[in-house]
Amino acid sequence: MTRIDITGDQLVVTMQGMDRFWSLRRRIAVPLSHVRGATADPGVVREPAGVRAPGTHVPRFITAGTLYKDGERVFWNVRGSREPVVIELAEERCARLVRGVDDARATAERVERALIRD
C-alpha cells in the first residue's frame, strides 16, 4: 500500500507491504515548495515508462523504482490494481513521482490544495 500525506510543509509518500518491497524504498519526503502539482492520470501507465534503473518493471502489471525517459528521472510505483497519481517536482533529482494509490482523484485534490501557486 502507498499513502501520500501532507505533513507540515512536506509531502510524504509512505510505502507499506509489497509496495515497499517492489520500490526498494519505505518513505519519500519532499518539501511542498518543490511540489509543482498532482494529477490523477490513469493513462500514464499505458505509455512506455522508459529505461529501468534499480527497480521492477513488468509492463501493464507493475512498474516500480527509478526509470529514465527523455532524459528525465521518474520514480514509479504503480501496480495494476491501483490508480496512478502523477506528482510533478522541481529542484529534485527526480522530475516526477508516479504512484499507485487507492483514490487518485482525492489524493491529487488534497496535494493541490496544499500548494501555493504564484
Next chain:
Amino acid sequence: MGRPRSFDEGTAVEAATALFCERGYDGTGVDDLVRALGMHRGSLYQAFGSKRGLWLRALRAHVGGLAGPDDDLTLLLRAAVERAPTDVETAVLVSAGLARIRSTLPADDDLARVLGERLITRAAPRSTIEEDR
C-alpha cells in the same frame, strides 16, 4: 532536467481551454490533453505542473481576456458550476471574471440577467436553437 520546451505555451493553453469548455474539468483527462496539445506527457507536466495547473492557467487567461457580456462565457460558467465550490483558486478567478463583466454593464442586476440568459441558451435543445435562427 528535461528537454528544452519546443512548443508555444499560448497555443497549448488555447487548445486546453477548448477541451475544458467542451468536456469540463473532470471530463478532460490527461490523455485528451496530450492528444489535443500535441505534447509529450512529460513536457505537459513539466510546463504546467498538473492538470489543475493547466486549468488555472487557462481560466486565468480567459478571465484576463474578458471584455464584456457578449464574450464566450463557457469556461467561466463551467468553472463556476464545477470547480468553484471546492477549489478556492478557481472561485477567486471566477469572481474576478464576474467583476470584469459587471464593470461593463450599466447596472449590477444586469450581470444575473446576462448569466441567466447564457445558461438558458446553453441548456436549450439544439433543434430549438436552430428553429430560432
